Amino acid sequence: MNMRTALAIFALILAGCTQPLDTKIDGSSQAAYEKSLTAIKAKLTPEETAKFEEALKVVVFSELMPKEGGIFAMMAALKDTDMLQAKLLQTVNGKTPRELIDMAAGKIKERAKEELK
Numbered sequence: 258m259n260m261r262t263a264l265a266i267f268a269l270i271l272a273g274c275t276q277p278l279d280t281k282i283d284g285s286s287q288a289a290y291e292k293s294l295t296a297i298k299a300k301l302t303p304e305e306t307a308k309f310e311e312a313l314k315v316v317v318f319s320e321l322m323p324k325e326g327g328i329f330a331m332m333a334a335l336k337d338t339d340m341l342q343a344k345l346l347q348t349v350n351g352k353t354p355r356e357l358i359d360m361a362a363g364k365i366k367e368r369a370k371e372e373l374k
């Protein structure tokens with residue numbers, strides 16, 4: 258076996274060893290998003306799944322809700338489901354569960370600091 262073949266086999270083995278928390282989410286369409294989410298969750302432990310789902314809620318809510326305008330802006334945003342869906346897919350596309358968990362932790366810390374002001 259030559260060196261090139263050995264490296265190719267090693268690369269294939271490593272590619273197959275990707276951790277579920279490091280698998281990218283496909284947000285290119287609603288169907289692709291649901292398919293990738295299902296595949297990822299099937300490989301996660303119950304604890305990882307709970308963390309991931311909670312992080313998804315935190316990140317999506319933080320990213321989708323208007324930063325200004327109060328309750329009326331929030332109510333208006335919730336009525337525009339197409340816009341919300343597009344923002345959701347854009348927010349998670351290409352990210353991994355681990356990245357979303359880290360993002361959520363950062364957003365929770367930011368909120369806590371703001372509340373202490």
